[in-house]
Amino acid sequence: MFSSNSNRIFSNYFLVVVSISSVxxxxxxxxxxxxxxxxxxDDFKEKIPIVVFIKDEASKIELSQFEKKLSIDNSVKRFVYTSKDDAATKFSSEIGENFVEYLGHNPLLNSIDVYFHADKVETLFINDIVENFQKEDFVYEVSYDAPLIFLINDNFKKVKDWVLVLALFFIFISIILINNTIRLSIYSKRMTIKTMQLVGATKSFIKKPFIFTQIKLGFFSAFISSIFFISLIIYFNSNYFNIDLxxxxxxxxISVATSFALSFLISSISTNFITARFLNSKIDKLY
Structure with missing residues (x-):
């Protein structure tokens, strides 16, 4: 009987922790x-390259002067030179066969990938830059993802406004979900609460252990969620974004502190109101 009761309590607490941690x-x-x-x-913008393809007959002096011009340009974050041989090796690796041997020659061109600071990745600025690059005699072609740049700049403000609205809505939903989880947890002990009241225990005395227990579960849930959250940030930052931590x-x-603060506030306030509701209910309403 004791073992069964202990297992039921553990299962109840486990579900509370999992539910609150997820939220x-x-x-x-x-x-x-x-x-x-x-x-x-901004990090995404700075990873969009303007690819300058170089003619085969371009001289080393022309390339050197062009790279020097890029290096002193404050709008340029970085640039990467890729020889036609390196490009062929990479492309052969991607398609799984040596296309140079098949064709008998390497049709690819030397190129320079130019990356700009985020505040410069705007349609008008990039169009001007591309026009200037194309004026160079040694430049064969300039390629870049114009639709992507336009899409990012045109829709970012709209997306940001909607994200703020969704954030407030999500906080509201989170409060409701955590409150319901706590309510279900305490509901199973409603008869115990009422019995303690009937034998003369004060409301504050009855509430304290329930509030303390739910606060502990809330903090433990926040701790678990924070570990997973920070691990996810490190993983995505290492593999995709590469932003300085x-x-x-x-x-x-702020995100972790908000998690702990909400777990404390919701756990204490919800438990207080829920236990008070059972204490103020008539015993026949509890069945």
């Missing part, structure tokens, strides 16, 4: 995204 994890991730939306978009440190702290 807090998504809440932390959402808050982090809202706080870092500008940085994420020091730059996003404050937003990580």
């Amino acid at each position: 807090l994890f998504f809440l932390s991730a959402f808050i982090f995204f809202v706080l870092n939306s500008n940085k994420i978009i 020091i730059i996003i440190k404050n937003s990580i702290i």
Whole structure:
């Protein structure tokens, strides 16, 4: 009997922790995204290359002068030169066969991938830059993803506004979900609460252990969600975004702190109201 009761209590607490941890994890991730939306978009912009294809007859002096011009241009974040041989090796690796042997020659061109600072990745600025590049005698062609640049700049503000609205809505939903989880947890002990009241225990005395227990479960849930959240940030940052963690440190702290704060506030307030509701109910209403 004791073992069965212990297992039931453990199962109840386990479900509470899993439910609240899941909600807090998504809440932390959402808050982090809202706080870092500008940085994420900027990082994405700075990974869009303007590819300058170089004619085979271009001289080393022309290339050297062009690279020097790029290196002193404040709008340029970085540039990468790729020889036609390196490009052929990479393309052969991608398609799984040596196309140069098949064709008898290498049709690819030497190229320079130019990456600009985020504030310069605007349609008008990039169009001007492309026109200037195309004026160079040694340039065969300039290629870039114009629709992508337009899409990012045209829709970013709209997306950001909607994200803020969704963030507030998500916080509201999170509060409701956590409150319902706590209510279901305490509901199974409603008769115990009423029995303690009937034998003379004060309301504050009855509420304290329930509030304390739910706060502990809330903090434990926030701790678990924070571990998963920080691990996910490190993984995505290492594999996709490569943003300096020091730059996003404050937003990580805010997201985690919000998770702990909400777990404390919702756990304590919800438990207080839920236990008070059972205490104020007539015993026949509890069945």
